[in-house]
Amino acid sequence: DGGITQSPKYLFRKEGQNVTLSCEQNLNHDAMYWYRQDPGQGLRLIYYSQIVNDFQKGDIAEGYSVSREKKESFPLTVTSAQKNPTAFYLCASSGQGGDQPQHFGDGTRLSIL
Amino acid sequence: AQTVTQSQPEMSVQEAETVTLSCTYDTSESDYYLFWYKQPPSRQMILVIRQEAYKQQNATENRFSVNFQKAAKSFSLKISDSQLGDAAMYFCAYRPDFGYALNFGKGTSLLVTP
Numbered sequence: 001d002g003g004i005t006q007s008p009k010y011l012f013r014k015e016g017q018n019v020t021l022s023c024e025q026n027l028n029h030d031a032m033y034w035y036r037q038d039p040g041q042g043l044r045l046i047y048y049s050q051i052v053n054d055f056q057k058g059d060i061a062e063g064y065s066v067s068r069e070k071k072e073s074f075p076l077t078v079t080s081a082q083k084n085p086t087a088f089y090l091c092a093s094s095g096q097g098g099d100q101p102q103h104f105g106d107g108t109r110l111s112i113l
Numbered sequence: 114a115q116t117v118t119q120s121q122p123e124m125s126v127q128e129a130e131t132v133t134l135s136c137t138y139d140t141s142e143s144d145y146y147l148f149w150y151k152q153p154p155s156r157q158m159i160l161v162i163r164q165e166a167y168k169q170q171n172a173t174e175n176r177f178s179v180n181f182q183k184a185a186k187s188f189s190l191k192i193s194d195s196q197l198g199d200a201a202m203y204f205c206a207y208r209p210d211f212g213y214a215l216n217f218g219k220g221t222s223l224l225v226t227p
Contacts, residue, residue: 031213042117042204042217043158050213058214090158098146098210099165104158 002027006091006105012113013078013085021076021108023091029103030096032074036060037088037107046089049074078110086111117207119218126195127226133180134190134221136205144210147181147188152220153201161203164188192223200225 004025013019025032031050035043045058049068063082068074074093078085088109092102117138126132138147149161164172164181171179176196180189192199202222206215 033214035217040122040219042219043215044217045214048214088156092158094213098144098208098213099163101148101160101163102215103160107156 004091004093004103004105006089006108008108009106011108011110013110014113016080018077018079019110021078021089021091021110023074023076023105024072025074025091025093025103025105026072027093027103028071029093030071031094032068033092033094033102034058034064034066034074034076035090035092037090043090046076117205117216117218119203119205119221121221122219123222123224125224125226126192126199128195128197130195131191131193132195132223134192134203134205134223136188136190136218138186138188138205138207138216140186140207140209142209146208146210147179148206148208148215149177149179149188149190150204150206150217151199151201152204153198158204162190195225197225197227199223 007022033048034046037043047066049055065077090107091105094100094102145166147164151159151161162174162177176193178191202220204220205218
């Protein structure tokens with residue numbers, strides 16, 4: 001079945017450490033996204049990519065980095081510059097066009113040790 | 114920038130009853146898309162229903178329907194015959210026609226009581 005796989009489900013980060021969240025999709029979607037969800041908040045956009053080797057910053061990109069070397073993969077790195085990384089991270093993908101709904105992975109919960 | 118407002122942080126409904134969740138948005142665009150997503154305790158985001166702004170007819174998906182008022186910039190979700198499995202966070206989201214990313218509201222937590 002087609003879908004989006006995020007791993008790991010839970011992740012812990014030590015102070016000063018970079019961690020990478022994985023996102024893989026087999027839906028043949030061109031566009032992929034990373035959102036951050038905090039308690040009592042909606043989802044906020046971190047980065048998105050419309051095509052391989054291209055990506056744009058979202059509303060809260062500081063302290064994060066991404067790459068898009070393959071159509072299927074869009075990993076997110078939470079760097080040590082992100083001072084408050086504890087949150088739930090959701091990856092999504094969609095086809096081209098505004099009418100195409102976004103399909104979401106099951107998320108990664110990141111916590112500080 | 115477009116903003117999406119969900120004014121009801123929490124709502125409660127009895128099983129088999131009907132409930133309406135509110136959503137308003139602010140935009141200067143004429144073409145756009147609106148979505149309702151459901152997030153159950155598993156935290157998976159599930160698409161409930163979507164509406165194209167150029168369509169006057171309100172979207173319907175089984176027990177879920179919307180009341181789309183373009184002039185008022187309002188997009189409410191009606192859930193009929195509520196079931197225990199409908200208990201979840203519900204997010205309203207906006208997407209411009211030319212854009213890719215969704216703008217989300219802060220969500221409404223729906224409790225369904227027996």
